[in-house]
Amino acid sequence: MLGSVLGIVFAASSVYLAIKVGLTVSASIPVAVLSIAIFRALGRSSILENTIVQTAGSAGESLAFGVAAALPALLLLGYDIDLTHALMTTALGGILGVLMMIPLRQGLIVQEHGKLTYPEGTASADVLIVGEQGGTNARTVITGFVLGGVYKFAYSGMKLFREAVGTKLTALKGASVSMEVSPELLGVGYIIGPRVASITFAGVVLSYLILIPLISFFGSGLTQKVLPTDTRLIQNMSPDQIRNAYVLYIGAGAVATGGLISLIRSLPTILGAFRRSLDTLRASRQQGGAPQLLRTEQDLPITLVLGGSLLLILAIWLAPPLHVNFLSALLIVIFGFFFVTVSARITGEIGSSSNPISGMVVATLLITCLVYLMLGWTDSSDRFMALTTAAIVGIAASNGGTTAQDLKTAFLVGGTPRKQQIALFVGVLTSALFIGLVLVLLNEGGTTLIPERHPGVALSETTQKTRTQHTWAWTMAPEALASQGVEATALRRELWKQGLELSTQEGATELRTWRSADTAQVGGAVLALKPGLSPKISELGTLTPGPDRTYTEGFVRGADTPVPAGKYLVDSAGAIQYLVDPAIGGRVSEYEGVPLTRYAAPKAQLFALIIDGILTQKLPWDLVLLGVFIALMLELCGVSALPFAVGVYLPISSSAPIFVGGMVRRLVDRMRGGAEADFSPGTLLSSGLIAGGSIAGVLIAFLEIVTDGAATRALNLPALFGTEGGLGTLLNTIGESEHAHPLWSNLWGLALFASVALFLLRTAVRKPSGAEAPPPK
Structure with a gap:
């Protein structure tokens, strides 16, 4: 039960992050830390009980990326996000990921022990061992959760300071800089580290300070529209409108190319993993008659995997909300087994943060859409089916990598695989009930x-x-x-x-x-x-x-x-x-001078462009190919194209706080004389900031819906106090208000954001306690 509750909380947090910036971070370590603290408050618990909590919690969180990256593309294709469809997609994809990992455990976790490190799984085991010996650091996670939630509520709910600070650059036509004062994005930047944060921000610099000004400069004299989809002349477009009309296609080409390059680079690993997985499957069948297995070697039976796979094909094919035919259901299970294997092995080698799930989804989409095109399946319902196919495969691959991490953790602490696999199914099903609801809440809360x-x-x-x-x-x-x-x-x-x-x-x-x-x-x-x-x-x-x-x-x-x-x-x-x-991927970011709540959903926009581009054969390929060659140029320079391309896709306001978080991490690493551990104070505080800020965003969207906007209007303090009187004048000068002073409101928001960043720095550089020291070998 505790694992399911924590899984739901961190799944909601991950959904928020995925639709906002297209990124998520692992929740395994914070869940393990919280489990130790909660059970200690309730009474003594064993390391195996904490392992089950960590397993169920992380299983729920791992579903969020696939759901939030793919399903919002339905909005861009002219559909709604249906709760039943989201529930079935999430549950079936998660079950597929767990099922496919059962026969792979012996080969990837046991036989490859010492070769596949599984960084996050090993770090989670270290946390559990330290907790068993009496150490814990849940206070840091909880502090971050409270700080992130209160801070987010202060600016997003009560409008006490601006959500995004920034200005246009008058010296460079069409250029602008801005930054969200976001606690969750600061935490994301800290966890992903300075290199990835810097490369991502470089993509934003290309987009907002090079491409948009160039398009604005050369297009300012044009008297006709460039693309058939243009609704106005370039000279009448704002920077954000130029981005949506042109730069997003360039970013799509770069993201797709970066994802495919990362996938191609992993081909030797993929093929080797797949071959070894088949060997493992055959070996498990040969050993199936063993009279007695140790507790730590007991898996769920292979008959469950085979029977479950057949039932999955039937369930996907026959479930009315999915609208998937038999061929697509078969493709889902085939791609699912292949990419779960790939995901599990890559996670073991380089960790989940570098696992190219997006590339796997892109590959699934490309192959599926090409098959559909050859068969003449090109209408809108076929696009719906293609996205559902890719979404289930993406969820399965994401959950497969996390499942492998959890199995590694249990292997290191002496857990029972069979019981852990049951916990994974529980975590998947309980979180699946809420992930779609969170997605719908966030969308409906800002739909205009x-x-x-x-x-x-x-x-x-x-x-x-x-x-x-x-x-x-x-x-x-x-x-x-x-x-x-x-x-x-x-x-x-x-x-x-x-x-x-x-x-x-x-x-x-x-x-x-x-x-x-x-x-x-x-x-x-x-x-x-x-x-x-x-x-x-x-x-x-x-x-x-x-x-x-x-x-x-x-x-x-x-x-x-x-x-x-x-x-x-x-x-x-x-x-x-x-x-x-819609709030997710909406094309109107401001109306009547009032900014609207919008989530960029970069991965969903990419998937929608791929589906439309192949099945309708109508895509501005000139712009897409520009992105392709930008990605190739970066790879030739030795720079990973995927995070850069994601930066091209992101609004500058979302990428800037991630960059700040990465710079704080770089400063911490220098001050501590080396890279931080995965369960150091800075990482735990960042996890809390992410969860607290994200959950506050979800709750504000919930209030907007259930009160029909009355609660959020009542929380808006600058509007409530008006422009008369000392306090009202002050709030409208520095808060989120159309009367805000351009300089003082920016400085006030920056000062508060800087205070959170400094608190993160101060927490991260403190001397490690016994809870953070590595366990004895």
């Missing part, structure tokens, strides 16, 4: 309805779901506000922050909202238009209730659509009136 009309465009699919919009006629005269120095843009921005859309179609002023509200509630909303002017809506004009309007949800998808794939709302005549822009 944006007015967007596309005359003459029909939906590909209309659903039975409807949304009701409430309206009020408003007698407000804009001229009255203009005489007081209030621009129309400021009025629209303040209304939008209150959940109200201002429409002036056909000369009539109308307020619209999707939230349940009566005339008194709408009229009582306060608009902080400028310092000293914060009237209620009712004070600016009379509100008269208008008709409720009902819109139907539907999707646009396919190769020949003149508008981007996605979800839209249509009126009774079938005309598109609104875009339902």
Whole structure:
């Protein structure tokens, strides 16, 4: 039970990270540390009990990357993330990963002992041995968890300081720099280390300080659109719009190439691992008649693996939510066994952080889509099936590597493989129940309805779901506000922050909202238009209730659509009136001057581009090939292309705090005279920061949904106090507010972020305690 709970917590954290920056970090060591501390508080526990907790907890966390990297691509292909589909994909992929590792344990863990080091698995065993001898360092993890959660809640919930600090560079057209003051991304940078963090940030520098300014410079004089998908001229695009229209395709080519190169480089290991795995499987069958096995040698029977694999094929094929045919179900099990083997062996050699899971998913997608193309399966439902196929394989491969780490830990501490394999199944199934829910929560919490009309465009699919919009006629005269120095843009921005859309179609002023509200509630909303002017809506004009309007949800998808794939709302005549822009991979990052919660989901965008590029045969290959050759150039220079390419994909605001975390780690390594251990104070504090910050982000999204935005509006202290009075003026000057001073709000956010980084540095360089010293050999 404890392992399942901790697995759910760290799985939610990993989902948040994966959709934000396309990265996750291992939770095995923090789970082991917390298990020791919790059981010690409840009474003495054995090392084997703590091993089971660590096993179940890490199994749940390992599912998150495959789920959060692949399933959000459905949103980009014109589908919703369905809870049942997410649950079945997660559970079946996780079970496949565990099943395939059962016959491989003897060969990879036992026979290869001394050759395959399994760094994280060995470090987890060290933590468990130290805990058995009386040491523990759970306080550091808990401190990080509380600090990360409170800090995240302070800026993301209460808006006490800016979520991202930055500015445009006037000396370089189209260039900008920014950084999220994010505790979880600081922790990620610390754990992945200075080299990977620096290479990733170099990709962002190429994107935001070279490619975007170049495109802006050369495109500023163009009077026609460059790509068919362009909605405006380059000269009218912001840096983020240029990134979304052009640079993402370059990044896609670089990421796909980097992933494939890492996979090709691992081919000798892959083929050798696969051959040895078959030898191991044959040897296990020959030894199956052994009369009595030691407790530490007992696995679940091979008949369970064979029978379970057949049942998996049937379950994947016959499950209605998956929409997978028999050929794809067969491909899933074949690719699953192959890549679980690959993942387990690579994890044993270089650890899970360098395990090219993305490359394995890309390879699965490429092969699957090419098979589909040859068979003529190119419609939107086939794209859905191709993504589901790759998602299950990716989850299985990710979980296979983590399972191998856990089996290595148990081997080192004397665990029972059979019981551990049962714990893995428990961890997979319990976490699968929540991972899809977390993904849906994060998406729905930031999904925004944006007015967007596309005359003459029909939906590909209309659903039975409807949304009701409430309206009020408003007698407000804009001229009255203009005489007081209030621009129309400021009025629209303040209304939008209150959940109200201002429409002036056909000369009539109308307020619209999707939230349940009566005339008194709408009229009582306060608009902080400028310092000293914060009237209620009712004070600016009379509100008269208008008709409720009902819109139907539907999707646009396919190769020949003149508008981007996605979800839209249509009126009774079938005309598109609104875009339902998701939080994950949404294409509108700001509306009416108000920044929207958006998650870049770099891996999901890559997978969607691959599927569309092959099956629709419509892709700006010039841009993609630029990315391919950038990746090849880096490899020729001896630089790993994959983290660099991920940096090209990431917003600069997300990559900058990762870079800072990497620099803190570099400083710590120098001050301590060598690289840190995997369970040193800095690593444990970073794990806590990641979990605390991520869970706070999930909870804020949950509050947004269950209260229809009321709770998050009530937590917004700058808006609550207004611009009048000393405290209100201060909060609106330095906090997350449109009235914030550009310099002082940036400095305030940087100062608080620097204080967290300094606390991480101070914690990391403290003298190791008995809990952190390596166990006796």
